[in-house]
Amino acid sequence: MTNEQCNNETVMEEGQALLQILLRVQDSSQENYVSEDAVNEIAYKLNVSRSRVYSTASFYSAISLKPRGRHIVRVCINAPCENAGKAEILAVLEEQLGIKLGETTGDRQFTLEGVSCLGACYVSPAIKIDNKLYGNLTPEVVVAILRTYREEVDTVDCTA
Amino acid sequence: MNLVRFELNGQAVEVSPGLSILEAAKQYGIKIPSLCHHPDQRVKANCRVCVVEVEGQRNLVASCATTVTEGMKVRTNSPKIRETVQTILELIFANHPQECLTCVRNGNCELRQLAADYGIREIKGEMAAPSLPIDMSTPSLVRNPNKCIKCGRCAEVCHHVQETGILYSNYRSIDVAVEPEFGKNLSEVACVLCGQCASVCPVGAIHERDDIAKVWAALDDLNKHVVVQVAPSVRVSVAEEFGYAPGTIATGKLVAALRKLGFDRVFDTDFGADVTIMEEGHELLHRLNNAGVLPMITSCSPGWVKYIEHNYPEQLGHLSTAKSPQQMFGALAKTYYAKKAGLDPADIYVVSIMPCTAKKFESQRPEMSDSGVRDVDAVLTTRELGRILKQAGVEFSVLTEEQFDDPLGISTGAAAIFGATGGVMEAALRTVYEVVTGSELTNVEFTQVRGMDGVKEAEIDLAGSKVKVAVAHGLGNARKIMELIKTGQADYTFVEIMACPGGCIGGGGQPYGTTNAVRRQRIAALYQVDEALPLRKSHESPAVIELYKDFLGQPLGEVSHKLLHTKYKNRSLRKLKG
Numbered sequence: 001m002t003n004e005q006c007n008n009e010t011v012m013e014e015g016q017a018l019l020q021i022l023l024r025v026q027d028s029s030q031e032n033y034v035s036e037d038a039v040n041e042i043a044y045k046l047n048v049s050r051s052r053v054y055s056t057a058s059f060y061s062a063i064s065l066k067p068r069g070r071h072i073v074r075v076c077i078n079a080p081c082e083n084a085g086k087a088e089i090l091a092v093l094e095e096q097l098g099i100k101l102g103e104t105t106g107d108r109q110f111t112l113e114g115v116s117c118l119g120a121c122y123v124s125p126a127i128k129i130d131n132k133l134y135g136n137l138t139p140e141v142v143v144a145i146l147r148t149y150r151e152e153v154d155t156v157d158c159t160a
Numbered sequence: 161m162n163l164v165r166f167e168l169n170g171q172a173v174e175v176s177p178g179l180s181i182l183e184a185a186k187q188y189g190i191k192i193p194s195l196c197h198h199p200d201q202r203v204k205a206n207c208r209v210c211v212v213e214v215e216g217q218r219n220l221v222a223s224c225a226t227t228v229t230e231g232m233k234v235r236t237n238s239p240k241i242r243e244t245v246q247t248i249l250e251l252i253f254a255n256h257p258q259e260c261l262t263c264v265r266n267g268n269c270e271l272r273q274l275a276a277d278y279g280i281r282e283i284k285g286e287m288a289a290p291s292l293p294i295d296m297s298t299p300s301l302v303r304n305p306n307k308c309i310k311c312g313r314c315a316e317v318c319h320h321v322q323e324t325g326i327l328y329s330n331y332r333s334i335d336v337a338v339e340p341e342f343g344k345n346l347s348e349v350a351c352v353l354c355g356q357c358a359s360v361c362p363v364g365a366i367h368e369r370d371d372i373a374k375v376w377a378a379l380d381d382l383n384k385h386v387v388v389q390v391a392p393s394v395r396v397s398v399a400e401e402f403g404y405a406p407g408t409i410a411t412g413k414l415v416a417a418l419r420k421l422g423f424d425r426v427f428d429t430d431f432g433a434d435v436t437i438m439e440e441g442h443e444l445l446h447r448l449n450n451a452g453v454l455p456m457i458t459s460c461s462p463g464w465v466k467y468i469e470h471n472y473p474e475q476l477g478h479l480s481t482a483k484s485p486q487q488m489f490g491a492l493a494k495t496y497y498a499k500k501a502g503l504d505p506a507d508i509y510v511v512s513i514m515p516c517t518a519k520k521f522e523s524q525r526p527e528m529s530d531s532g533v534r535d536v537d538a539v540l541t542t543r544e545l546g547r548i549l550k551q552a553g554v555e556f557s558v559l560t561e562e563q564f565d566d567p568l569g570i571s572t573g574a575a576a577i578f579g580a581t582g583g584v585m586e587a588a589l590r591t592v593y594e595v596v597t598g599s600e601l602t603n604v605e606f607t608q609v610r611g612m613d614g615v616k617e618a619e620i621d622l623a624g625s626k627v628k629v630a631v632a633h634g635l636g637n638a639r640k641i642m643e644l645i646k647t648g649q650a651d652y653t654f655v656e657i658m659a660c661p662g663g664c665i666g667g668g669g670q671p672y673g674t675t676n677a678v679r680r681q682r683i684a685a686l687y688q689v690d691e692a693l694p695l696r697k698s699h700e701s702p703a704v705i706e707l708y709k710d711f712l713g714q715p716l717g718e719v720s721h722k723l724l725h726t727k728y729k730n731r732s733l734r735k736l737k738g
Contacts, residue, residue, distance in 0.1 A: 036342055044734060049325020050349070054341030058330040065342075 018046065018056050022063050031067035032111065039065075061115070069104045069111035071149055073097070074128040077114040084124035085137075092139040093127070096146050110149075166232040181223035181234055182210055190236050193245060193274050195252075195362055196311035197224040200676050202320065204312050208248050209274065212236045220244055249278060254285040256363075257306050263364045268672050270362035271309060297347035299524045300369055300517040301358060303339070308365035310336050314357035321661060323636040324467065326351045327366075338365075350470040350733055352635070354463035354659045355517030355541075355668020368517050368669055372548045374538045378509040379422045386509045387425040387497075388418050389489045389568070392433060393515045393579030393664035394542050396685035400671040401546025402556040407681030409689055412561020418513075419562060420554050428564045429512065430571030432489030433578045433587070435707065436460065437698035439724050440482040440584075441591045442715035444654055453477040455630075455645065455652040458584050460484040462522035463659030463668075465728065467635050472642050473730035478655075481725040485578065486512050486519055487528050489568065490535030491723040496711045497568055498531075505533050512539045515579070515667030518659065530723050541669025570703035573604075573690035580683040581633035581663035582609035582616060585656040589620060589629070590697045597623040604696050610687070612662060612680060615640055617652075627653045634661040 025038050034057050043050040057063045075081075075090050094100055097110050104111040120126040123135025127142070134145055163174040168188055175184040180203070182192045195207040205225035212223045215233035220241065228234075235241070252271065260272055295303040310329070315338050318327045326349050330337050340349045358366045378386050399408035418426045444456050459465055459480045468479060483491070490512075494505040512519060516539075522528065523536035540548065549556065563569070574590050577583030586606045593601045608618035609629065614637040620627045630652045632641045638657045644650040660666045662679035665686065695701060712719045 039341060040734070049319070049328070051325050051328035051330075051341045052319070055328040055330050059332050 018042070018048075018053065019060065021046075022053075022057050022060075026063055030070070031108070032069065032072055033064040033067050035067075067104075067108070070109050071111070071130055072128075073110055073112050074115045074118065075101070075112065076116075076118045076120070076124070076126050078117045080121040081125040086125045088139055089125050089127065089137050089142055092142050093146075096143060164228050164230050166228050166230065166234060168234050169236060175228060177228075179228055181212055181214075181221075181226050181228055181232075181236075184228045185212075185223065185234070185236055192223050192236055193278065194224060195270060195274065195309060196313060198313050198316070198360055198675075200321075201313060201316045201360075204316065207252075207309070207311050209245050211241060211244055211248075213238055213241060245278065246280065249274060249280055250283050250285055252309055253280070253283045254287055255289060256309065257289040258287070259307075263307070264367050264370065265364040269364065295345045296369070297345035298351070298353055298369070298521065300353035300520045301346060301351075301355060301366060302369050303346060303366045304364060305337060305339060306365075307363050308338055309363055310338055311362060312338060313360040313362065314338060314366060317356045317360050321634055321636055322352075322354060322356055322659075323639055324350065324352055324354070327357055350731070352463040352466040352470065352659060353518040353521045353668075354635070356660060357668075358517060359668050359670065359672070359674050368541045368543060369520060370544060370547075371520065371538050371540055372544055372551070375511050375540060375548065378511065378537065381509075383507060384509045385424050385501075385503055385507050386422070386511060387427055387493055387568075388421075388423040388511045388513060389427045389429045389432065389486070389493075390414060390418070390513045391429045391486070391515055391519075391579065391664060392576050392583075392686065393667065393670070393682065394513050394545070395576075395689065396579070396682045397515065397542050397665060397670050398513075398545060399556070400673070401542065401549075405681075406673075406678040407685040409685050410556075411689065412563070413556060413559045415564055416559040416562040417549050417554050417556060420559075421548065421552055423511070425565045425568070426562075427489070427493070427568035428571050428575075429485050429489055429514075430575035430578070431568045431701075431703055432485035432487075432492070433575035434571050434698035434701045434704045435488050435492065435724065436482055436485045436578075436584075437574060437587050437591050438704060438708070438715045439488070439720055440480050441588050441595065441698075443480055443482060444588065444592060445595060446716060448653070455650060455655045456480050457655045457657055459726075460578065460584055461518075461657065461659045461664075462516065463518040464635070464638060464657045466518065466521065466731065467638065467659060468642070469729055469731040470733065471639075472646065473732045475642065475645060476728045476730070478645065479728055481727070483528075483724055483726050484519075484522065485575075486514065486539075487522065487535055487726070488724050490523070490528070491531050492707070493568060494531035494533060494535060495723060496707060499711075500567070505531055509537045510535065512536050513542065513545050514539050515542050515664045515670045516660075517541060517668045519669075527726055542667075542671055543669055546671065567703045567706065570701060572698055572701045573693040573696035574698045575701075576689040576693065577686055579664040580610070580686045581658055581661075582606075582611070582631045582656065583663060583686070584658075585609045585629055585631050585654065587698060588654070588656075591699045593620070593622060594697065594699065601697070609656070610683075612676065612683075629654045629656075631656045633658040633663050633666075635659055 026034050039053045043053045101114050118126050118128050120135050125137050126135040164177050165174045173188050185192050192210045194210040196204040203225045205222040210223045211220035213235040214221050290306050292305045315327045315329055319325050326340050378384050395411040399410040415426050447456055457478045490510045493510050494508050498505045520539045523539050528535050574587035589606050590604050609616050609631045616631040618629050632638045665682035666679040
């Protein structure tokens, strides 16, 4: 999976595009992260040191070097969302998923992360699941949203 | 050139354009404190201890990163600056283990010196020194992340001078760690152990592995015949350990000091260097006459050898099979010398004094035991030599000069210049020229291959046929040559490569404070040593002539092949995908 991503020579020739490459490799990974093999492969293809790739990857919080769940649930922890009831939203997320902030569920379906601002203060409190934004949240809405992801998970599991 | 006029602490001064405030102030007798700054490196401006006031600027500015401009008004000393620097230092100390008394850098730590200069008497913050594992995975270097102040000097030299790309700054803010990727040990990555990181580290976060105890144990063992060899470059650097100026020639004092330590024989790696020229020079001729792999590349520098093994394993055929002078010396000490002195090789203990951390690794390579036992038993860097001499109470300044012992202490000027970039090439040419042309070389100085330019080229006339040679020092420059060879664009016959900038005089085990300016002074001293010697061609050394007559037979002969030549290993980290 990683190799297919890296073998895209046109992307690889653009040495400056390291961050973009890291994000694409991460997106294509089932576990939402950049593996050690992927770091080594990117370094080789770009003709830069492994440590440079790792340094860039470890600098940005958008990139994970550890396996994560299939879905990343990002909760805004900044002031506007805090004032709009973030604590309640986070509590229901933690309770529903059975994990704390920064953890991954046992079935490796969800990782819960705190982020500094989603750029969606106008609909605070807000969360983002993968690339989809959810705003004006209440605990009930959060439960309903999570259910849709769980159903999707179940569907996948049934057909597998 | 128009000078830039500015005001420094109320005084009107002028400097050349383009200088930073830090550099400009230095010219007027003001030493602004700094940690991440290094004169040969790019500006990092992350330690912030060099802050100054510039009129019109709301905040303090980093003097290392601010260029002096016309009419600028700078203050380097004010209550605000003192308070800020004090706070920054206290914050660094709060994260730094309070182990100064037992630290390897006790006596030459830049952080400790700053604390002394700045009169720090208490640390107000809460102590929060980390306790991370220490990397002792290699025979050459010890990396102690607990003492790291994250100045980034090591990463800078590793990435932008050596281009080995091992140490880099990972994570961010308070989590920053300067280390290999995934927190790996140095033995798990393509580190060549050149030690340039250790050379620029201001504190005790990365340093040579200390082998002094091993040497004492051998010296204390009455059943051991302990001999020492000294690398060419050490004679022009060791005096710095005792406060002398860079470039001080201290050969005689060095020999005297080593005798005081109790070595049974004080020999010279220069003897090994002369033998190296005989073997490597003839190997070059053999390759020329038998359509061998060209260009041939020198193999004296163990950091360079490990580098090509990691990064260009498919090009290993270019590397001379000749062992380095250190290893030739070791193999001969335990065979030729053992026989001459009537000693059992197992009772001889060979200690090397080297400018180099990678030499420790080289001596432990499994194949380096052609004498039947380990050819070199212990390697001390110049810095360790300074420490063991101080421990033994040897007063360097009052020593009377002494001579090396015979026969492994006899050498030529050709061997002495091995320690400078271009020196091995020049020494080889002095011998190869005479062997090929059969006539005497009157001007022995090949100045085209001397000096600090990164890659040097020259064309030499050998009895009518032109031979193109190249010299590179610092692995970033080595890479340039290797890319040319890899892509078939190199038309060289012979190439000298040294891992460290300036060659061995700039090695990773040399006294602290090694800058390019210091390197130039040490290089100049080595050429003085060469000039002052009566013999300046390796093949004219009486010790070499006797060695071949009595023991080796001829260069590249059967005995030489067994004792003085070696093989290399593919160390590529890249797994071949099926």
